[in-house]
Amino acid sequence: MTRVSTFGNYQSALLHLMSAQSRGEEAQNKVNTKKNATDLVGFGRTSETVSALKSSQTRIQGFIDTSKTVADRLASQDLGLDRVADAATAGRLAIANAIAAGRMDGLMAAMETEFKMAQDGLNMKHQGKFVFSGGAVDQQAVVMPAAPAGTDLEKLAALPAAGDVFRNDPLKQKSWLDENVTMDTGFLANEVGQELFDVFRDLQLLHQATPLEGQMTDAQKTALTTLMTRFENAAKAVVDVQSRNGAMQARVETLLESQEGRKISIDTILSGKTDANMAQAVTELEMSQIAIQASAQVISQLRQVSLLNYLS
Known part of the structure; x- marks a missing residue:
């Protein structure tokens, strides 16, 4: 018998949605600023x-x-x-x-x-x-x-x-x-x-x-x-x-x-250290948008799932 956990599924879907939104925001910033980051923290080890x-x-x-x-x-x-x-x-x-x-x-x-x-x-x-x-x-x-x-x-x-x-x-x-x-x-x-x-x-x-x-x-x-x-x-x-x-x-x-x-x-x-690869940034933005749409669709489907569907 298959166990269904509505809370667990919602949590997993929301985490995926939030992760996709974060990646999308980062990619959008790269496209808008044409930079890999807007502050030194964003450059990580190369910040110095x-x-x-x-x-x-x-x-x-x-x-x-x-x-x-x-x-x-x-x-x-x-x-x-x-x-x-x-x-x-x-x-x-x-x-x-x-x-x-x-x-x-x-x-x-x-x-x-x-x-x-x-x-x-x-x-x-x-x-x-x-x-x-x-x-x-x-x-x-x-x-x-x-x-x-x-x-x-x-x-x-x-x-x-x-x-x-x-x-x-x-x-x-x-x-x-x-x-x-x-x-x-x-x-x-x-x-x-x-x-x-x-x-x-x-x-x-x-x-x-x-x-x-x-x-x-x-x-x-x-x-x-x-x-x-x-x-x-x-x-x-x-x-x-x-x-x-x-x-x-x-x-x-x-x-x-x-x-x-x-x-x-x-x-x-x-420029070589800070400028974003625009082709890659656009691709990342498109991929994040697809991921957001997919996560949102999963959440929408979860709203229709009920344990009654599994009861005979």
Whole structure:
């Protein structure tokens, strides 16, 4: 005689149903996330490896973000330095043209324009911050005094020294670009512009002593020739700083390429550890759905089973 246990059959069927639902949920998560697990616990024995890879991935991404920010900042610095160098070169050229013509008509107006260009270059901003202000990134590197009234060159000449217009602090920008690479990527306005501003100031003082207008005298020609040489030297000094900035740009670009290559490598390894086999995940999902349906059908049939069916 066959023994029938309704409770035992129900329990067995329910366990199978719950197991199938659990497998279905796991397979569904794999399909939705395309990952083998959503947390480290789900990776079991490989969790330590996955954790180490993710840590390396995060660290390298941080260096990549820093390198990109530094590269953009160096590009802004290059633009600012280019303006300062152009101002020095243009100042020299204006004097050379005046000497060649023997007249100084419009010379000081041109010099005022070039001086403003040099100021603009040293007050260059990147992402709202002044790049040549050292640590004082929220204030201009070059600030002309409000008094006395007059042109910027007249205000410069009224100061005890040209360096009094610089408001940068001595802290240079330093960047951590890789595990073992740190660079001083900033330049200070007073270091870049001091020599050039001294020449502009001396030019204005010369103008105030003997106005640089009209026909040029021999004494003025001698003085202007000296100033022209100083403008040339100041331009070379700025170009030298610009070349150092360019060398840093090249190094940052090389580091960035290396870091992006390392990240791709780590991403590939991590993907092999964490990414789900989608074909297998879909198959597992379909199989679990079939198992759920089968278990549900068994439970439905058990509801119709009665001991009366076995009684004669």
